[in-house]
Amino acid sequence: QKEVEQDPGPLSVPEGAIVSLNCTYSNSAFQYFMWYRQYSRKGPELLMYTYSSGNKEDGRFTAQVDKSSKYISLFIRDSQPSDSATYLCAIPPSSASKIIFGSGTRLSIRP
Amino acid sequence: DAGVIQSPRHEVTEMGQEVTLRCKPISGHDYLFWYRQTMMRGLELLIYFNNNVPIDDSGMPEDRFSAKMPNASFSTLKIQPSEPRDSAVYFCASSRGAAQETQYFGPGTRLLVL
Numbered sequence A: 001q002k003e004v005e006q007d008p009g010p011l012s013v014p015e016g017a018i019v020s021l022n023c024t025y026s027n028s029a030f031q032y033f034m035w036y037r038q039y040s041r042k043g044p045e046l047l048m049y050t051y052s053s054g055n056k057e058d059g060r061f062t063a064q065v066d067k068s069s070k071y072i073s074l075f076i077r078d079s080q081p082s083d084s085a086t087y088l089c090a091i092p093p094s095s096a097s098k099i100i101f102g103s104g105t106r107l108s109i110r111p
Numbered sequence B: 001d002a003g004v005i006q007s008p009r010h011e012v013t014e015m016g017q018e019v020t021l022r023c024k025p026i027s028g029h030d031y032l033f034w035y036r037q038t039m040m041r042g043l044e045l046l047i048y049f050n051n052n053v054p055i056d057d058s059g060m061p062e063d064r065f066s067a068k069m070p071n072a073s074f075s076t077l078k079i080q081p082s083e084p085r086d087s088a089v090y091f092c093a094s095s096r097g098a099a100q101e102t103q104y105f106g107p108g109t110r111l112l113v114l
Helices: none
Strands: A004-006 A011-014 A019-025 A032-038 A045-051 A054-058 A061-066 A071-076 A085-091 A105-110 B005-007 B010-013 B019-024 B031-038 B042-050 B053-056 B065-071 B074-079 B088-095 B109-113
Touching (some): A004 A085, A045 A071, B031 B074, B053 B065
Parallel strands (some): A011 A105, B010 B109
Antiparallel strands (some): A032 A085, A085 A105
16 A cells, blocks of 8 residues: 555646545654645645644645544635646655655646 | 756657766755656655765665765766666755755656657
8 A cells, every 4th residue: 555645637627616636645643744736847846734633724725634534635715727737745754854745636727 | 046956957868878867956955855757656756865965765766776966066866777667757856854844846857768
C-alpha cells in the first residue's frame, strides 16, 4: 500500500462549481498535511498546509483533515478557469526531511 | 530573489549519451531536492542534500544516476549513460529547513532520450 494515495483524475467541472479533491494516507502518525498546485509546464507551488485535524480556510480554498479516517481534502469554492491545474497532496513524515507526494489530480474548470 | 533556477529547460539526447542537469537553489536555503516527474509514476524524490551533503539517495534509480552539490549555490544531476526510460521532467527544489518548510520548485528540465 502506498503511503499517500490520490485519484489522478482528470476531473472536469463547470466554472462556479465546488470542487473536492481528496487523498488517503496510511500512517496514523502523520501530523502535517500540505497541498501543492502545479500549473502546466511549471513546478509545483505550495497552496495550503494544515496541522493535525480540522479545517483551514484561505479565500476560496479550504483544507480539511480527518485523522480518524486518514483522509485529507481540498475544497475549492466558486471555481475559476484559472484554478485549472494539477493538485498534489503532500505529507512530510515528522521523522524525515523529505515530503511524500500524492500522484496529483488533474483539474479542469470549464468556462 | 529569482527563485530556483534550472538549466537547461529542455534537453533532447540520444540513448547512451551523458546528460547533466543543473540547479541553483534560492540563496539561504539549506536543503536541496531533486525530483523526477512522469505520468506513470508521478513526482518521485531522487535525492536531497542538507548543507551540501547528500542525506538520502534511496530514490536514485540506479548507478547511472549521480548528483553532486559542490557548494551552497549549485547542484548537478548526471545521467550516464542515458536511456529512453529516463525521459521525464526533472525538478530541483530548495527549502529553508525540514520537511514542514515550504519547498520552492524550479521550472524543471524536460528530458527526452531517443
